[in-house]
Amino acid sequence: MKKSANLLDFVPSRSSRFRFEVDESGLVTIFVENKGFFNFIAQKILKKPRFSQVHLDNLGSFVWNSIDSNKTVKEIADALGEKFGKDAEPLYQRCALYMNMLKKYGFAEF
Secondary structure, three states: OOOOOOOOEEEEEEOOOOOOOOOOOOOOEEEEEOOOOHHHHHHOOOOOOEEEEEOHHHHHHHHHHHHHOOHHHHHHHHHHHHHHHHHHHHHHHHHHHHHHHHHHOOOOOO
């Protein structure tokens, strides 16, 4: 019988392809470079920005800042629950979904 992997046991790490900044209130902004031929044309003709900005909310910023290539997703989720309490519920489902989104967009790796 094949045992399925549990996302809570994985250790995430931030992708080095993206630059990010933390403002004075602790909120994170991730900068995504718009590459490719059509983006180049849009930047030159339509004056579109070279970088798109992804602004994370309080919960997302806390998770992003907690990713250090040492903590598991479960440890990060537990810390999230301690800090935000009922605002983070349902805790493990929410954190797992957020981690999957970070992986899908290439912001994090496992």
